[in-house]
Amino acid sequence: MAFQPSPITNLKRNVTILGAGLVGSLLAVLMRRRGYPVTIYERRTDMRQASIGAGRSINLAMSTRGWQALALAGLKTEMESLAIPMTGRFLHQPDGSTAFQPYGTHGEAIYSVSRGELNKRLMSLAESHGVRICFNQRCVRVDVSENILHFEGDHEPVTADLLFGADGAFSALRTSYSHMDRVSARQDYIEYGYKELNMDPGEGSAKWRMEKHALHIWPRGKFMLIALPNTDGSFTCTLFMPFEGEDSFEKLKDDSTVQAFFEQHFADAIPLMPDFLTQFRNNPVASLITTHISKWHHAAQSALIGDAAHAIVPFYGQGMNAGFEDCTVLSHLMDTHEEDWTSLLKAYEQKRKDNGNAVAALALMNFVEMRDKVADPHFLERKKIEKQIALRFPEQFTSIYELVSFSHTPYSTVMQCIEAQDKLLGRIMAEGDFEQACGRDAFNDQLQAWMEEYHQQVQSLDFTGQ
Ligand SMILES: Cc1cc2nc3c(=O)[nH]c(=O)nc-3n(C[C@H](O)[C@H](O)[C@H](O)COP(=O)(O)OP(=O)(O)OC[C@H]3O[C@@H](n4cnc5c(N)ncnc54)[C@H](O)[C@@H]3O)c2cc1C
Numbered sequence: 001m002a003f004q005p006s007p008i009t010n011l012k013r014n015v016t017i018l019g020a021g022l023v024g025s026l027l028a029v030l031m032r033r034r035g036y037p038v039t040i041y042e043r044r045t046d047m048r049q050a051s052i053g054a055g056r057s058i059n060l061a062m063s064t065r066g067w068q069a070l071a072l073a074g075l076k077t078e079m080e081s082l083a084i085p086m087t088g089r090f091l092h093q094p095d096g097s098t099a100f101q102p103y104g105t106h107g108e109a110i111y112s113v114s115r116g117e118l119n120k121r122l123m124s125l126a127e128s129h130g131v132r133i134c135f136n137q138r139c140v141r142v143d144v145s146e147n148i149l150h151f152e153g154d155h156e157p158v159t160a161d162l163l164f165g166a167d168g169a170f171s172a173l174r175t176s177y178s179h180m181d182r183v184s185a186r187q188d189y190i191e192y193g194y195k196e197l198n199m200d201p202g203e204g205s206a207k208w209r210m211e212k213h214a215l216h217i218w219p220r221g222k223f224m225l226i227a228l229p230n231t232d233g234s235f236t237c238t239l240f241m242p243f244e245g246e247d248s249f250e251k252l253k254d255d256s257t258v259q260a261f262f263e264q265h266f267a268d269a270i271p272l273m274p275d276f277l278t279q280f281r282n283n284p285v286a287s288l289i290t291t292h293i294s295k296w297h298h299a300a301q302s303a304l305i306g307d308a309a310h311a312i313v314p315f316y317g318q319g320m321n322a323g324f325e326d327c328t329v330l331s332h333l334m335d336t337h338e339e340d341w342t343s344l345l346k347a348y349e350q351k352r353k354d355n356g357n358a359v360a361a362l363a364l365m366n367f368v369e370m371r372d373k374v375a376d377p378h379f380l381e382r383k384k385i386e387k388q389i390a391l392r393f394p395e396q397f398t399s400i401y402e403l404v405s406f407s408h409t410p411y412s413t414v415m416q417c418i419e420a421q422d423k424l425l426g427r428i429m430a431e432g433d434f435e436q437a438c439g440r441d442a443f444n445d446q447l448q449a450w451m452e453e454y455h456q457q458v459q460s461l462d463f464t465g466q
Pocket residue numbers: 018019020021022023024041042043044059060061062137138139140166167168169170171172194238305306307308314316317318319320321322323
């Protein structure tokens with residue numbers, strides 16, 4: 001049965017959202033479903049009118065936290081049919097050999113989803129519920145105390161009742177908060193940039209010319225290429241490397257250096273991207289940013305959400321997932337706080353700010369893992385042991401990757417588990433070959449004791465999610 005939004009009553013405040021991106025559009029659906037009248041102001045033109053071929057736009061990895069929010073919006077089943085499960089990393093080594101590393105202990109997957117398609121469907125769903133989206137309206141500044149939005153051009157200022165800034169990493173609301181007294185705000189660019197390249201689909205039955213159900217990585221120490229599958233058989237590749245220095249974008253200035261670089265480092269990708277030189281020339285290099293801000297909301301009037309609150313680097317595939325989780329948390333808080341927006345927005349900030357900082361740190365850590373460690377034998381051994389421990393002690397141990405990607409454990413709790421897991425796995429690995437060690441009774445007794453110690457260290461943490 002089609003969803004009927006709750007009727008609008010004058011008990012519900014008028015909601016204004018800045019940005020019809022992934023998070024703004026999802027939030028609009030959730031608010032409208034609860035009976036709030038919602039208007040979105042979006043800087044860009046309506047992407048549904050632009051001619052982007054289906055499946056050819058950039059993709060994103062969706063994991064458990066993202067799916068939970070889509071389920072709340074009633075869009076999970078529809079998006080699942082367009083998502084490609086990726087059950088592990090497919091490594092492309094410099095010598096041409098390949099290896100597959102499963103993500104989960106029980107075949108769990110993250111999912112490659114078209115960003116454009118997801119955004120379009122969220123916007124259409126929002127509109128079908130009665131949300132008004134005003135395109136080509138760039139907010140330049142918010143008068144925070146009066147809750148007045150100022151726009152570029154001749155658009156009259158708008159006084160918002162309840163405002164959410166879902167306007168991304170360079171949020172106008174965030175910038176306006178940052179100019180207030182006693183607000184700390186920081187944005188950190190990393191020295192790496194990224195460039196996207198496309199691998200065309202194959203013909204007929206060989207539509208996917210590499211393993212379809214994997215996230216492909218060419219880890220090369222200081223830089224890496226990754227590729228995620230699209231439903232049309234193509235792969236969207238992203239080259240992450242420093243802007244400057246020995247192996248860097250600044251060194252790849254002309255076709256001959258790019259050709260030589262790809263032949264040296266990504267030889268097996270060249271036949272799959274015959275036009276890579278043209279793409280390399282034409283596609284821009286973009287920068288990567290992490291943002292932190294001490295103030296996430298103002299009184300009962302406004303709040304930041306998604307990248308506007310916590311832009312992070314993309315190496316854990318968690319930016320959108322974390323933003324969607326913000327929406328889930330906000331939605332759950334509406335169950336308990338009803339229309340008391342003063343305490344609701346305060347509780348939202350309390351619940352999410354530490355998690356925003358934690359996921360930012362996790363994302364930076366995972367960059368080192370992806371570009372460097374995944375090809376390191378020591379790291380691979382550790383991953384193998386993690387899986388064995390998770391199978392032997394399922395109630396006590398879940399790996400950091402699985403906690404981030406396949407659970408609702410608060411990111412701040414995941415951060416707190418890292419040290420305890422490092423200690424545990426360090427002890428185990430110091431015993432030499434794990435399988436052989438498991439044949440010794442003394443080792444198994446010791447392992448049991450270490451597991452108990454680990455359990456004691458983490459059991460007081462909050463694993464409950466929202
Ligand atoms: C290379 C790369 C790969 C990524 N991969 C993943 C991944 O695999 N998984 C994952 O979970 N996340 C990933 N992310 C992160 C993800 O893209 C973001 O976290 C997500 O897009 C955030 O959504 P958002 O709606 O908060 O912000 P945005 O997507 O940035 O949307 C903001 C919206 O606000 C509009 N807007 C901006 N300023 C204004 C203004 N002043 N006035 C009005 N409107 C405005 C914009 O036009 C836009 O529509 C990746 C990011 C990058 C850069």
